[in-house]
Amino acid sequence: MVDAVIFDLDGTLVDSAPDIHSGVNELLAAEGVAPLAFATVRSFIGGGVAVLITRVIAATGLPATRHADLCSRFIARYEHDPGGLTRPYDGVEAALDALADLPLGLCTNKPEGPTRALLAHLGWSGRFSVIVGGDTLAVRKPDPAPLALAIQQIGGGPVLFVGDSEVDAETAHRAGVPLLLFSGGYRSTPVADLAHRAAFDHWQDMPALVR
Numbered sequence: 001m002v003d004a005v006i007f008d009l010d011g012t013l014v015d016s017a018p019d020i021h022s023g024v025n026e027l028l029a030a031e032g033v034a035p036l037a038f039a040t041v042r043s044f045i046g047g048g049v050a051v052l053i054t055r056v057i058a059a060t061g062l063p064a065t066r067h068a069d070l071c072s073r074f075i076a077r078y079e080h081d082p083g084g085l086t087r088p089y090d091g092v093e094a095a096l097d098a099l100a101d102l103p104l105g106l107c108t109n110k111p112e113g114p115t116r117a118l119l120a121h122l123g124w125s126g127r128f129s130v131i132v133g134g135d136t137l138a139v140r141k142p143d144p145a146p147l148a149l150a151i152q153q154i155g156g157g158p159v160l161f162v163g164d165s166e167v168d169a170e171t172a173h174r175a176g177v178p179l180l181l182f183s184g185g186y187r188s189t190p191v192a193d194l195a196h197r198a199a200f201d202h203w204q205d206m207p208a209l210v211r
């Protein structure tokens with residue numbers, strides 16, 4: 001048994017790639033740059049906004065000196081419209097309901113502002129007692145510190161971390177926390193090559209992995 005469950009957000013609880021793709025292409029349009037394909041932007045998600053924009057700059061040839069400005073403009077736009085195209089994966093709400101007797105936390109690389117805006121948009125503001133975002137600390141996943149902070153804030157007992165990506169697998173490994181790996185998110189590495197306690201393809205199967 002565990003005392004709490006901590007979740008990643010993008011690619012784990014919600015398919016947010018359509019909004020992130022649209023936000024990136026709005027930014028590029030304002031720069032007079034051709035849009036990037038959906039699959040390209042989706043593959044850039046997981047390391048937080050600074051990593052996303054670094055990858056966008058590398059893919060488009062925009063000057064690296066624009067990085068800070070592009071990050072703040074992306075975050076401002078995203079916080080303003082965090083969820084128009086974003087949907088929870090099938091079965092997520094039922095799974096969160098099934099686990100609602102446990103403290104639930106979020107450890108995401110999405111900055112806190114857009115994270116809280118997206119939770120409000122989804123009607124999920126009350127679901128998570130702890131939220132650690134990509135700008136809560138000076139470091140982000142795969143540094144283990146954000147997950148360690150979430151565990152400390154949720155009470156410090158044995159926890160499970162639920163995530164979708166290479167970043168989550170490395171974070172869990174470095175924090176010494178067992179990972180439940182959702183196979184349907186933004187991972188590009190085969191499931192078998194990522195350290196995890198258990199993997200699941202459908203959220204309806206997830207609560208049984210906690211109990």
Ligand SMILES: O=C(O)COP(=O)(O)O
Nearest residue numbers: 009010046047048108109
């Ligand atoms: O915003 C990102 O790049 C990733 O966010 P996540 O940590 O919730 O997957």
Ligand SMILES: [Mg+2]
Nearest residue numbers: 008010011164
């Ligand atoms: Mg993720």
